[in-house]
Amino acid sequence: MSKRTRKQKDLTRLAHAGREPSRQHGFVNTPIYRGSTVIFPTLACLEAEDQDYSYGRLGTPTIRALEEAIAELDGGYRTRLTPSGLSAIAAALIAFVAAGDEILVSDSVYRPTRRFCDDVLKRLGVTTTYYDPLIGGAIETLITKKTRIVFAESPGSQTFEVQDVPALAKAAHDAGAVMILDNTWATPLYFKPFAHGADVSIQAATKYLVGHADAMLGVVTATEQAFPALYRTHEQLGLCPGPEDVYLGLRGLRSLGVRLERHQKSGLELARWLAERPEVARVIHPALPTDPGHALWRRDFTGASGLFSIVLKPVAQAKLAAMLDGLGLFGMGYSWGGFESLILPFDPRAYRTATKWQAEGPALRLHVGLEDVEDLKADLAAGFARLAS
Numbered sequence: 001m002s003k004r005t006r007k008q009k010d011l012t013r014l015a016h017a018g019r020e021p022s023r024q025h026g027f028v029n030t031p032i033y034r035g036s037t038v039i040f041p042t043l044a045c046l047e048a049e050d051q052d053y054s055y056g057r058l059g060t061p062t063i064r065a066l067e068e069a070i071a072e073l074d075g076g077y078r079t080r081l082t083p084s085g086l087s088a089i090a091a092a093l094i095a096f097v098a099a100g101d102e103i104l105v106s107d108s109v110y111r112p113t114r115r116f117c118d119d120v121l122k123r124l125g126v127t128t129t130y131y132d133p134l135i136g137g138a139i140e141t142l143i144t145k146k147t148r149i150v151f152a153e154s155p156g157s158q159t160f161e162v163q164d165v166p167a168l169a170k171a172a173h174d175a176g177a178v179m180i181l182d183n184t185w186a187t188p189l190y191f192k193p194f195a196h197g198a199d200v201s202i203q204a205a206t207k208y209l210v211g212h213a214d215a216m217l218g219v220v221t222a223t224e225q226a227f228p229a230l231y232r233t234h235e236q237l238g239l240c241p242g243p244e245d246v247y248l249g250l251r252g253l254r255s256l257g258v259r260l261e262r263h264q265k266s267g268l269e270l271a272r273w274l275a276e277r278p279e280v281a282r283v284i285h286p287a288l289p290t291d292p293g294h295a296l297w298r299r300d301f302t303g304a305s306g307l308f309s310i311v312l313k314p315v316a317q318a319k320l321a322a323m324l325d326g327l328g329l330f331g332m333g334y335s336w337g338g339f340e341s342l343i344l345p346f347d348p349r350a351y352r353t354a355t356k357w358q359a360e361g362p363a364l365r366l367h368v369g370l371e372d373v374e375d376l377k378a379d380l381a382a383g384f385a386r387l388a389s
């Protein structure tokens with residue numbers, strides 16, 4: 001990346017990071033390298049492992065291109081790609097623990113992260129304690145001599161509590177523990193994980209980075225100090241994503257900035273509109289001044305993506321079904337971050353342990369896509385009419 005510097009702005013990085021036309025016969029994009037076997041020209045080279053690539057599972061130029069770009073955007077040392085966001089989380093957690101250790105995980109965490117802790121890590125002899133996502137620096141009261149990881153996800157999945165990542169990181173570091181952050185919601189464009197004290201930052205690239213609902217991909221970046229442990233575990237677990245999906249990650253990267261801007265703008269407009277609706281008890285969106293997490297969000301984030309939640313006033317399940325089943329633009333589905341709008345009911349009461357989720361009525365998570373926002377309002381307004389009928 002000879003003509004580029006570490007000082008460039010993110011939008012410039014999105015356009016230029018991870019590609020070098022002069023190495024690709026002048027073609028703009030790094031192509032899809034497919035491959036398992038890599039040939040060594042001489043015995044000396046083979047024995048010294050003296051070439052950039054040695055085996056398909058350990059990386060290809062396509063993989064390295066996206067890794068370089070993400071490391072730059074995150075502001076971390078190095079990045080590794082995995083076949084999904086969840087496998088990035090699993091690798092990061094396993095990298096820093098051994099039997100007998102304890103980890104602290106936010107109660108607001110993505111549910112499959114929780115399942116991994118409660119099942120795999122438990123069987124390996126690692127104890128997980130869930131903490132109130134709003135605990136901040138008081139997390140030090142939960143830290144013991146055996147604590148190895150503080151894991152945060154900010155804002156939290158479904159419920160969007162904004163976490164005080166710098167305070168959590170300080171408490172973790174004072175105890176010699178590693179701060180791991182799931183930064184999927186904000187992406188490094190709107191939250192710089194390492195500037196706020198993270199040692200390891202994860203994104204489900206499946207969401208905004210790929211951005212088109214057509215691939216599964218995870219990314220995990222670490223500081224220079226944390227990278228060796230992550231690198232070893234990632235390599236030993238054999239976590240190599242498919243070449244096509246990596247390319248779709250690179251493709252998505254180029255337009256991430258403009259897509260997020262639109263997701264943010266339409267999301268906020270819809271959030272404000274929803275806050276005025278008589279059917280809505282409250283809107284949970286950190287960029288709204290009325291949100292309990294707004295002050296922290298303003299302090300640490302530079303933007304908001306298009307995912308937020310609302311709580312409806314109490315309503316019969318059949319009415320809710322009539323509202324949701326009849327929507328024409330909002331689809332019901334899990335993996336957000338694509339160009340299309342989504343809506344999904346959720347109820348965290350079944351699995352939260354450190355905090356109690358209290359809601360006036362049914363809760364819905366919305367992903368606001370790239371459609372015209374007036375059309376989205378009309379779709380929801382018709383849904384509210386069915387809800388009331």
Ligand SMILES: *Cc1c(COP(=O)(O)O)cnc(C)c1O
Binds near residue numbers: 157184204
């Ligand atoms: C979707 C998601 C993941 C998991 O990503 P996959 O690619 O689906 O495995 C992890 N964290 C958060 C916050 C997510 O929303």
